[in-house]
Amino acid sequence: MQKIRILYNNSNMMLGTIAGCNKIQVSSLFLKNNVIRRSYSLFNVSEKQHQNVSSFTIRRNITATCINPYAAEDQRKFLQLNNINPNFVEMEYAVRGPLFVRAGEIEKELKSGVWKPFDYVIRANIGDCQAMGQRPITFLRQLLNLTFAPELLESPDFPDDVKDRAEEILDACQGMSIGSYTDSAGLEIVRRQVAKYIENRDCLACDWRNVFLTSGATPGIKRIISLLKCDIDGKKPGVMVPIPQYPLYSATIAEYGMEKIGYYLEEETGWSLNPEELKRAIDDCGTKCMPRVIVVINPGNPTGQVLTRNNIEEIIKFAYTNKLLIMADEVYQPNIYDEKARFYSFKKVMHDMGSPYDSMELVSFMSASKGFLGECGIRGGYYEIINVCPEVMAALWKSITASLCSTTAGQVAISALVNPPEQFEPSYEQYMCERDEVLSSLKERAEFMYETLSKFEGYQVNPIQGAMYVFPKIDIPVKAAVAAKERNMPADTFYATELLEKTGICIVPGSGFGQKPFTNHFRSTILPQIPALKVMMDRFKKFHTTFMNKYK
Numbered sequence: 244m245q246k247i248r249i250l251y252n253n254s255n256m257m258l259g260t261i262a263g264c265n266k267i268q269v270s271s272l273f274l275k276n277n278v279i280r281r282s283y284s285l286f287n288v289s290e291k292q293h294q295n296v297s298s299f300t301i302r303r304n305i306t307a308t309c310i311n312p313y314a315a316e317d318q319r320k321f322l323q324l325n326n327i328n329p330n331f332v333e334m335e336y337a338v339r340g341p342l343f344v345r346a347g348e349i350e351k352e353l354k355s356g357v358w359k360p361f362d363y364v365i366r367a368n369i370g371d372c373q374a375m376g377q378r379p380i381t382f383l384r385q386l387l388n389l390t391f392a393p394e395l396l397e398s399p400d401f402p403d404d405v406k407d408r409a410e411e412i413l414d415a416c417q418g419m420s421i422g423s424y425t426d427s428a429g430l431e432i433v434r435r436q437v438a439k440y441i442e443n444r445d446c447l448a449c450d451w452r453n454v455f456l457t458s459g460a461t462p463g464i465k466r467i468i469s470l471l472k473c474d475i476d477g478k479k480p481g482v483m484v485p486i487p488q489y490p491l492y493s494a495t496i497a498e499y500g501m502e503k504i505g506y507y508l509e510e511e512t513g514w515s516l517n518p519e520e521l522k523r524a525i526d527d528c529g530t531k532c533m534p535r536v537i538v539v540i541n542p543g544n545p546t547g548q549v550l551t552r553n554n555i556e557e558i559i560k561f562a563y564t565n566k567l568l569i570m571a572d573e574v575y576q577p578n579i580y581d582e583k584a585r586f587y588s589f590k591k592v593m594h595d596m597g598s599p600y601d602s603m604e605l606v607s608f609m610s611a612s613k614g615f616l617g618e619c620g621i622r623g624g625y626y627e628i629i630n631v632c633p634e635v636m637a638a639l640w641k642s643i644t645a646s647l648c649s650t651t652a653g654q655v656a657i658s659a660l661v662n663p664p665e666q667f668e669p670s671y672e673q674y675m676c677e678r679d680e681v682l683s684s685l686k687e688r689a690e691f692m693y694e695t696l697s698k699f700e701g702y703q704v705n706p707i708q709g710a711m712y713v714f715p716k717i718d719i720p721v722k723a724a725v726a727a728k729e730r731n732m733p734a735d736t737f738y739a740t741e742l743l744e745k746t747g748i749c750i751v752p753g754s755g756f757g758q759k760p761f762t763n764h765f766r767s768t769i770l771p772q773i774p775a776l777k778v779m780m781d782r783f784k785k786f787h788t789t790f791m792n793k794y795k
């Protein structure tokens with residue numbers, strides 16, 4: 244099957260060349276209710292239609308005319324789909340894809356009194372802890388309160404250790420106001436706190452000048468990918484990403500017009516990473532692109548595995564042999580539930596391996612959105628970049644300065660993450676109690692979800708060692724696959740769509756993350772609180788049983 248993007252000009256719709264293919268998938272982008280939608284249709288094309296056409300025959304001899312979705316006034320706009328950056332049209336981000344949009348519509352339908360077999364939507368599609376009822380950590384919120392409203396420093400309601408930290412941050416701000424721009428890489432005091440945190444974690448030196456504060460991990464990841472040269476000897480840069488992967492990576496690679504080199508994680512061995520597969524992936528890409536980077540997500544999203552130290556060593560050796568920058572996405576480092584698993588930072592392992600690996604280029608990412616803080620909306624993150632030559636660091640700096648600075652709220656959140664209350668300080672006990680409660684509840688939810696889903700007919704589930712997701716494999720019955728095909732949907736999307744419509748549970752089909760051909764998965768978060776998770780699993784079980792009975 245050949246994929247064809249429909250381009251619209253002012254009045255006519257044009258199809259790309261369809262010569263030589265008898266099936267086409269048509270995808271078009273349009274805006275509805277301010278939400279970008281993409282419609283897909285799979286058509287059989289008769290032999291006669293090997294030219295540009297706007298009307299053609301589809302299965303069962305029905306003639307379909309594709310409708311140009313532009314209203315007349317839109318056709319006069321200077322920016323059209325066929326003259327903007329095509330990478331924007333190409334990129335996709337499944338976590339907020341069509342099912343997420345449909346979940347929003349269903350919520351509105353429920354509000355307006357439309358009857359459904361459920362009374363609320365369960366949003367298990369995105370790793371947003373507080374949206375699913377997690378309570379914020381008091382210490383962090385107090386620090387935000389005091390830095391944003393310094394008059395509260397006089398209030399007896401705030402503990403002295405938080406006041407001291409807030410004063411320190413305010414002293415570092417221009418005009419003692421959190422509303423001022425900071426240095427482009429963030430407040431020096433917070434960067435120093437991050438460096439100390441990394442030093443304590445790895446028992447290794449960390450130079451605070453290598454630490455850059457960002458508005459969530461996302462902008463840092465995008466900036467580092469954008470650092471790569473667009474064209475070397477006529478070849479695009481290649482970025483190695485795991486499959487399945489967090490779709491920020493595939494979306495960014497598409498947005499920047501780079502080449503994704505997917506390496507499969509091995510589901511049968513708990514989503515481990517086989518060095519032979521890394522070699523297979525790089526060999527298969529041949530001369531198509533110039534491999535420059537390997538991305539590793541540890542603990543894994545969506546797969547929930549924690550890499551062993553041995554596995555990390557193998558990846559480092561592979562990166563060395565193939566001259567790759569390592570981007571270590573370590574945002575879930577505090578989220579480990581399996582007592583036998585342990586988080587090893589790439590930095591620490593590289594250091595311990597000694598020469599020549601200890602001088603390899605590495606960027607490691609961290610976030611305030613994950614862990615036990617779950618402050619997704621505040622947008623706090625950082626990255627540490629090491630062993631990069633000074634000239635490249637200077638160029639990176641220049642690019643960072645052009646973005647002014649990351650949000651100061653995010654910088655304060657990172658300060659709270661890396662400089663928590665210490666033993667004997669007034670906030671310590673409450674902080675530890677809240678932190679442990681969140682982490683032990685996440686562990687309980689991970690185990691509950693794993694145990695429940697493992698009992699479903701046709702499911703294969705790996706234990707959730709870390710992060711916030713489960714990614715089960717489902718054997719979808721042939722009859723269901725046929726029904727999916729009739730609706731022009733991949734089987735996993737069909738399953739997830741049926742689940743949403745029948746139960747209000749919103750998950751993401753595995754195809755949004757990548758999966759081995761002819762397999763079906765989905766990703767669900769483990770984030771609903773225990774009572775809600777029990778309701779969710781109950782609804783899910785009933786749905787699955789009915790689905791299997793119907794299609795078996």
Ligand SMILES: Cc1ncc(COP(=O)(O)O)c(C=O)c1O
Pocket residue numbers: 370458459460461462489491540544572574609610611612619623624
């Ligand atoms: C693996 C991974 N990296 C990065 C991010 C981005 O996080 P942030 O909210 O800090 O931008 C996420 C968000 O879900 C993620 O799962």
